[in-house]
Amino acid sequence: SKEHKLDFGDYTVGGDHYNYTYIDRKSENDFKGTLGTGYNRFRNELARARQFNSFLYIVIEQSLPQLIKNNNYLKSKKMKGASNLKFIFSGSRSNSELLIPNLLYYGQVLWNVDIQYYLDKYDMDTR
DSSP states (O other): OOOOOOSSSBBBOOGGGGOOOOOEEOOOHHHEEEEEETHHHHHHHHHHHHTOEEEEEEEESOOOOOOOOOOOOOOOOOTTTTTTTEEEEEEEEHHHHHHHHHHHHHHOOOOSOOOOHHHTTTTTTOO
16 A cells, blocks of 8 residues: 545545545544534535545444434534535444445445445444
C-alpha cells in the first residue's frame, strides 16, 4: 500500500484495480461532526466525488441503533444529489477493517446493493 492525499475519502485502490470507489471511515464523533459543523465541507467533498464519477461509502464504526441511543437529538439533513453516496453502520472498528477491503475490491458491482440491509438482516458481524 502507498499513502497519497486524496481529494475525497480516506481509501481507494490504485493501478489495475482502480474502480472509482472510495471509502471514508468515521468514528461516531467524527460522523456527528461531519454532519454538524463540517457539513459544508462534506458536501464539497461529495461534489468532487461526483465530478470524478466516483462512489463514496461512509463507513461509520457504530451501529445505527447505538448511535441513536447515544444522542438525545439527531437532526436530519437533506442530501441533494447524493446518488454517489452510501452510509454503512459497521458497528465497530474491527468490522470496518474487514468490510472496507471488500467494498474497495468489488467496487462498482456493489454501488447499487444495499449493504446495510444484508449486514442487519443476516446479522453479518464481519468478525
